[in-house]
Amino acid sequence: MSTEELKTTIEIALQEIRPYLEADGGNIKLVEVTNDTVSVQLEGACLGCSVNQMTLKNGVEATIKRHAPQIKQVIEVSGIRF
Numbered sequence: 001m002s003t004e005e006l007k008t009t010i011e012i013a014l015q016e017i018r019p020y021l022e023a024d025g026g027n028i029k030l031v032e033v034t035n036d037t038v039s040v041q042l043e044g045a046c047l048g049c050s051v052n053q054m055t056l057k058n059g060v061e062a063t064i065k066r067h068a069p070q071i072k073q074v075i076e077v078s079g080i081r082f
Helices: 003-023 052-067
Strands: 026-032 037-044 073-076
Touching: 003 026, 003 037, 003 052, 037 052, 052 073
Parallel strands: 037 073
Antiparallel strands: 026 037
16 A cells, blocks of 8 residues: 555544544544554544543554554644644
8 A cells, every 4th residue: 555545544534533532622633654653643632631641542553553454653742842
């Protein structure tokens, strides 16, 4: 699978979980795919949520791995770039 195909597959996975995040006032954005790692940015209410790491692992990462089993980890990055 090419990088572009993988990104498309990951976007499909994010579309699957996005309604749950939006229901709580949050959202998620794909930042980057490198090797077997996906970087995402949590937005809105997800930023200050006390359970966002649990959501990231149990919701987002599990959904992405179901669509793209070659992905080994999903990490959160902040929106701040230096």
